Amino acid sequence: MTDRHIADVVIIGSGIAALVAADRLSYHKNVIIITKSKKENSNSCRAQGGVAAAISRNDHWTNHFSDTMVAGNFHNDEEAVETLVQRGPELLRALIDKGMSFDKDARGHLVLGQEGAHGIRRILHAGGDATGKALVDFMLNRLRINPKVKIIENMLVVDLLVEENHCFGIKVKTNSGRSKIIYSRDTILAAGGSGGLYSFTSNDPTVTGDGLVLAYRAGANLVDLEFVQFHPTLLYVNGEVKGLISEAVRGEGAVLITEGGKRLMHGIHPLEDLAPRDVVAREINRAVLNGEQIFLDISMIKDFKKRFPTITELCVENGVDLTAGRIPVVPGAHFHMGGVEVNQQGQTSVEHLYAIGEVACTGVHGANRLASNSLLEGIVFATELAEHLAFERSEVFDIPTIESDDKTCKELHLPEEEEIKTVMMKYVGIIRDKTSLQTAIEWLERYLPSEDKNFDLDALTHEQIGVYNMLQAAWLITTSALMREESRGGHYRSDFPEEETNWTKKKIVRKLIKNNERIAQK
CATH class of the missing domain: 3.90.700.10 (Succinate dehydrogenase/fumarate reductase flavoprotein, catalytic domain)
Structure with a gap:
């Protein structure tokens, strides 16, 4: 018998985007955070560099905007970038007012660091090189005393519950293998990126593209999956x-x-x-x-x-x-610029399903993320989403009737995790071409079952589900990389050299001047 529970909002993941959203939403709703391991196991907690923001007197958001666009090869969504760099300083000051401590000099002034592709020092850091951990610890301490937020660790989300393009909850499994249904008015994906698909990665070992495949199986649109940043x-x-x-x-x-x-x-x-x-x-x-x-x-x-x-x-x-x-x-492998397609409020193509953080693609990073924009993205767009949901008119929450499953457990022959990582690093890594990508796809499709509505994912073990999700995520990234026949940012095709694409330095400069003129007219 499957247990059933009800929540206003369920958030999948425990990185900075999830924690900021939960904190903001808790003023209006009851929130459950679900994470497949420990709540501290996230890429946010590992982030060393800091948070970029035009917060100093000699900086301006237009400078941060320009640096972000250039780094992203102008594949960025300009409105999303404007939101990021304009709201960033305001929200970081709000965190400081609430007690978040960034590094300061002897006179009490914020110490701002310099990082690649930034034209000025604008990186706030904490604990020297432990900014992500400091931010996550700060948010977790706020949530520990918040009675409207519940954090559940070591629980695997098997699938999203969707009917007629409306997400109404999640199906989960405990470590003991027991299945549960959690109904929710709104579901937020904040499950991080996909670096764990590669043998060389900076990511937490738990970050293996789960959010991508949950959205994919729910019918949500995915975009720009070929853009993987290698640190x-x-x-x-x-x-x-x-x-x-x-x-x-x-x-x-x-x-x-x-x-x-x-x-x-x-x-x-x-x-x-x-x-x-x-x-x-x-x-x-x-x-x-x-x-x-x-x-x-x-x-x-x-x-x-x-x-x-x-x-x-x-x-x-x-x-x-x-x-x-x-x-x-x-x-x-370090960061995934692509992901679940969303608007600035995190809305996916599936009603009542939202995505924020690295799993989402607002278009803010374009083809290549600017250093220290990731924590900022989590903070800004989690806030945008929370503000949207907080003031959204409540609907009558009718729980759909779930018919008993008649699916069968299809026998799977799965590879080892390390085999997937080796294939991705070798064939879908820093430099790719048509032959390498086709080789990877053929290998992945050996193990992926063909479309089969009777396939019961819930009947697999935790380990099997993890490997199956890795296969699906790897296939999605690889097929996307094969489809983009150009080199841009984090997607480099040796059979389509960069100098043969439309993104020469002169055109980038002209585009930058045009954007600066547009901003100046506002």
Whole structure:
């Protein structure tokens, strides 16, 4: 017998977007947060760099807008970007007023960091390089004393409940394998990205594209799935990725070098080591494929251990001697620009189903996310959604009748998780082409069942559902990458070189001037 519960709002995921939305919504509604592991297991909690915002006197939101558009190869939704950069400073000040503490200097002024593709120092950070954890801890402390928010850990969402394009809840499984139905007036996907589909990644191991496939199976529109950002600098020791080395390190002066000490990015891009992430990641990847080991030279950074305590601890734990001034690095999957198609209020193509954070695609990041815009996106668009739902007229909530399942458990032959990660890294990684993408699709389709309405996903174990979701998410990303026959941002096709597309530097400059003129007229 399946247990059944009712809530005003159910949120799937526990990153910054989920927590901000729950906090805001709790003034008006009862909220349940569901997460498949521990509530701290999110990419938000791992975010080192900080939060970007035009908050200083010598900065302006139009500057942040321009940097975001250039980094995104002008594939961005301009209105969404304007919302992001205009609301950001206001909402960060509101968090500070509520008690959130960002790093300050001896005079009590906010310390602003520099990161790649930003034209000015505008990155707020906390705990040096533990900004995400500081924000998540701050929000969790607020929610712990909030009687209208309930957080349920270690519960797997199997599927969304949808009837006539109306989402009315979720089907979940506990760790013991018991099934439950949770009805809700509104359901919010905040399940994060898909970095865990790759063997080299900065993401939490739990982040494997679940949100994408839940939306896909519910019939929601997905968009721009081919745009996967690879962070240039992950700690690389003994052939394995051990964690993230924040872009803020390069913002403080560190440079990429070869084993012989040659500057890697010199002459490659006008911004050199602070070029957009896709450019830097491809250059490191080329060097690695040529058999070189790339290092981050940190010898010029004073008080490195004090400025970057989290990174220092990570390096020491993995036997990297920081006194040598070199950190071995390699690129890895970091952020998914594409996702569930939404408007600025997070509404998907399915009624009463919303998406925020990395799983959503507002178009704000375009083809390549600007550094430290991810936490900002979570805060801004979670607030936009919460404000929309808070003042939305309540409807009579009729619970649809769920007929008993007559599905059968179809036998599946599933690969190991590591096999999926290896295939994605090799064939759908930093550089792709038609042959590699077709190879990946053929491999994935060996294991994916054909369309079968009688297939009972609920009858699988937690582990089987996890692998099946990874296969589906990987297939969605790969087929999208095959369809986009150009190179742009995080999607680089060697059979469609960038210089042969419409996005040359001159056209980008002309587009930027045109956007600045449009903004000035407002």
